[in-house]
Amino acid sequence: MKEIGRYFIFLGNLLTNRESFKTHYKLVVDECILIGIDSIFLFILVSSFMGAVSTVQTAFNLVAPYIPKYVISQVVREMTVLELAPTVMAIIFAGKVGSSMAGNLGTMRITEQIDALEVMGINSINYLVLPKIIASLLMYPMLVVLSGACALLGGYIVGNVTGILSPDEYIYGIRYMFNPFTVTFALIKSFVFAFLVSSISSYKGYYTHGGALEVGISSTKAVTTSVIAILLADYLLAQLLLSPA
Amino acid sequence: MIEIFNISKSFGQKQVLYDISGKFEKGKPNLIIGASGTGKSVLLKCIVELIRPDEGKVFFDNRNFTDASRQEKIEIRREIGMLFQGGALFDSKTVEDNVRFPLDMLANMPRDEKQDRVNLVLNRVGLQGANKKMPSELSGGMRKRVGIARAIVNNPKYLFCDEPNSGLDPQTSIVIDELIRDLTTDYDTTTIVVTHDMNSVMGIGERIMFLHQGRKLWEGSKDDITHSGVKELDDFVFANKVMMAMKEKGQF
Numbered sequence: 471m472k473e474i475g476r477y478f479i480f481l482g483n484l485l486t487n488r489e490s491f492k493t494h495y496k497l498v499v500d501e502c503i504l505i506g507i508d509s510i511f512l513f514i515l516v517s518s519f520m521g522a523v524s525t526v527q528t529a530f531n532l533v534a535p536y537i538p539k540y541v542i543s544q545v546v547r548e549m550t551v552l553e554l555a556p557t558v559m560a561i562i563f564a565g566k567v568g569s570s571m572a573g574n575l576g577t578m579r580i581t582e583q584i585d586a587l588e589v590m591g592i593n594s595i596n597y598l599v600l601p602k603i604i605a606s607l608l609m610y611p612m613l614v615v616l617s618g619a620c621a622l623l624g625g626y627i628v629g630n631v632t633g634i635l636s637p638d639e640y641i642y643g644i645r646y647m648f649n650p651f652t653v654t655f656a657l658i659k660s661f662v663f664a665f666l667v668s669s670i671s672s673y674k675g676y677y678t679h680g681g682a683l684e685v686g687i688s689s690t691k692a693v694t695t696s697v698i699a700i701l702l703a704d705y706l707l708a709q710l711l712l713s714p715a
Numbered sequence: 716m717i718e719i720f721n722i723s724k725s726f727g728q729k730q731v732l733y734d735i736s737g738k739f740e741k742g743k744p745n746l747i748i749g750a751s752g753t754g755k756s757v758l759l760k761c762i763v764e765l766i767r768p769d770e771g772k773v774f775f776d777n778r779n780f781t782d783a784s785r786q787e788k789i790e791i792r793r794e795i796g797m798l799f800q801g802g803a804l805f806d807s808k809t810v811e812d813n814v815r816f817p818l819d820m821l822a823n824m825p826r827d828e829k830q831d832r833v834n835l836v837l838n839r840v841g842l843q844g845a846n847k848k849m850p851s852e853l854s855g856g857m858r859k860r861v862g863i864a865r866a867i868v869n870n871p872k873y874l875f876c877d878e879p880n881s882g883l884d885p886q887t888s889i890v891i892d893e894l895i896r897d898l899t900t901d902y903d904t905t906t907i908v909v910t911h912d913m914n915s916v917m918g919i920g921e922r923i924m925f926l927h928q929g930r931k932l933w934e935g936s937k938d939d940i941t942h943s944g945v946k947e948l949d950d951f952v953f954a955n956k957v958m959m960a961m962k963e964k965g966q967f
Contacts, residue, residue, distance in 0.1 A: 487789065493820070582803040585765050586865075589875075590817055591792035 480673050484600050487593040497601035498608075505567050505602070506609030513617050516562055520554050521546060521621030522628035529634045539635040543643030546625045548652070555618035556656045557704050560663035563610060564696035568671035571602055572692035575675030576685035584676070599672040603665065610664035611657055618656065655711055662707065666699045716741050717873065717905050722761050722771035724754075731757050732768070733930045741905045744896055744919045748910055749926035750951060755909040756800070756877050758926065762907070763795060763875060764788065775873060793821050796866030796904075798876040802858035804850040810837070810861050811846035817869045836864040840894060856887035860894070867898055874899065874906040880915055892918045913955040916940065925951070 488494075528545045575598060578584050587594040622644060629635045635643075671692035678688040717739040724732040731754045739745040747755045760766040762773050764780065772781040775791050783791065796817075804813050811833055818829045837843055840860040850858060859879060866874060876895055880888040896919045899906040910916065916923060920937035927947040935943065940952055953959045 487785070489820070577806075581801055581806075582799040583805055585760075586797065586799060586803040586805075588765060589763055589792060589795055589797045590820065591789040591795075592820055 483595040501605030517617035517620040518624035521624030525625035540643030543640040550621040556659040569689040571671040572675035576678035576688040606664040606668035611660040614660040743921040754929040794872040796871030802862040876908040
């Protein structure tokens, strides 16, 4: 409970004694490059393979001849939009970006760079952490959209190349009974997960004590705690927004 | 002038500072000395409230820092320059950007003026031409000097130096000590230096506070330190072989 209380105090400090918009603008742009642009290749790679594997495995499980083949791409679409793109990629986001944030802030803490900011009268949480959170909120939803598109493209290519289903069948399945709210739901999840990963990882890094070993421990804890938070939030959001009752 | 009254601090069950009071005067280096682990750096951090003391008060020129509002503390902190043990330079910024950082964040002056000020302080610490170097390219002594340049770029009224000589060779240590002393007298700052280096003590120790196991045991100047009559201080001072040799030759 003490830890949760300290986390909320940490969040409260994000918005007190703020630095100027000009200062934050530059920092946010720098963080967007680190968080977003530098993650594009990994997201394209992982999501393309996820889409491809989903297509092959769904086809493997649909053995009844009376089930039309376009159901395969329909299933892949639902899996991708509802879960793979926002949630599974959030876990990868926590591993790549969250650990980096925690490591970066942890190193700044143990080398007294954070103390140096505080002694100058600068709110180090606002200066260092807010840009990371804003950049995550800006970039992660874009990465999720990119990831969804790549997964569907990966499925399309594999389905076509291996002859599991024709391009027309695949496209038909993708469009069949499409509910646009699933995309809205994925984007809502992406904002929530981006906030959780960036704030939890920053919190873990910011309160690092000790030396290099503790920085490593903080990075690991940042990923573990972020993943748990993602899974809890995933369930809660599904229950709140998708529950038929 | 900085005054501290009855500063105490514990970390869990372990008490690190016991009821420390003292006065740090303007225009001369004030040293806090003692063996490693005796609470010197904790005291320094309690004074600037990087660590909040459990008890006690700190006054900066009669301004109560301990009970000040958040905004008042920020205002006072903007008058402080601090040199950290490892330099605490921002790894991602060049030397010039590190030194200009306090001006960018706190001062309202044209860019050219900032650049002139940065070049001036880099010259002052003997690092002219190192503007574009990254902290990873600097030696320990250079990092300390950049740290000093960053600490003084904003003309601070109060200068704090945490172990400015740690990890440096004796010659570089003397350069850093002389720099701190000259800056203190030239800019008339209230300077507090935490050290356990006897060279520094004998070089710039005009006012000295000796801590032992979290307690203040002695206060005085370098002229009195060799005949303080405090056993713990004698043990500390004469642990240095040069000091011991001088004592044996009857030079104290």
